[in-house]
Amino acid sequence: MADNHSLENLVQALRRLPGVGVKSAQRMAFHLLQHDREGAQLLAGALQAAVSEVRHCALCHTFTEDEVCATCRDPRRDRSQLCVVETPADQAAMERTGAYKGLYFVLMGKLSPLDGVGPRDIGLDKLFDRVDDPAAEVPVREVILATNFTAEGETTAHVIAQALKDRGLQVTRLARGVPVGSELEYVDLGTIAHALVDRR
């Protein structure tokens, strides 16, 4: 394929997707070029649009196309409660339970010292600024820690809990109705809803 630089470049670019090795990347490139060029163009356009439009909510840090996301703007949400989750997918899982009406803080990651992910990388300074804000109309009264029940998620919850308790805030954790070792995103809704009611 010495005369085929754009195919080689495509295979290399596809390898930047998580979980995609060289064989998968070749299969993806082959599939798109042989059977779905329309899909390749759609994907190119979607990538460009997402990179230019998607940013982080100024309040909760999740992905949004606005300065402040729709959830944070919603006047019906209880602003005295703040639920801390690792990712937008975890937030979506919480929302699907219908059991939570407060606001969120989305870490967009988890503490992982071995991978070089420290407190600033998951926005803990912003989280602390937010709960400390003396100008807030409704002060945050309770922070619910809904990080995953994995080793890194538990560590993250522990670090945040210590810092917030030092500030005199009520800090709760989802009850262990959620199976230990599992990731929130894959847990059934009833279990999450139950764990929310039983938070401690």
Added chain:
Amino acid sequence: MADNHSLENLVQALRRLPGVGVKSAQRMAFHLLQHDREGAQLLAGALQAAVSEVRHCALCHTFTEDEVCATCRDPRRDRSQLCVVETPADQAAMERTGAYKGLYFVLMGKLSPLDGVGPRDIGLDKLFDRVDDPAAEVPVREVILATNFTAEGETTAHVIAQALKDRGLQVTRLARGVPVGSELEYVDLGTIAHALVDRR
């Protein structure tokens, strides 16, 4: 994510990649937007370039950016031999053995009646035109069938063999040194080289 159309569109577009379900697509979108926006832009550009630059070689049907690919243009190749493979990845596996010096015909697929893939979809009309060409400088003397040793690959080889033998051509098949049921792309080079020598 009601206010997040470009993120939703990106997840949908990623699902058009083979083997990517909704959870993988969400993880890919999250990874690109959170950790690798440069990769997202690279991928978008690579997709655009590949779609506009990559076409099929007029002679062997493989992907190329030229009218005729570098292999078909190479004056050192033996033009009396034609090796039929399913995909460019299979052709690349043959090339890596260094044991073959003829030309190729790349089907870009295999016969698969259940999926609606018939002879025209894998370019058999073009293959037959090529071996029949009375104006060819060097006529094709031997066709080596190197489709995969799967059920569909064997059927494809059988159909091509019948049609070519009716034309009085010498038709050979890679020897069964290649393990039955396996795909050429994943077979070690020594086995492929041995099977090429032992073709029958």
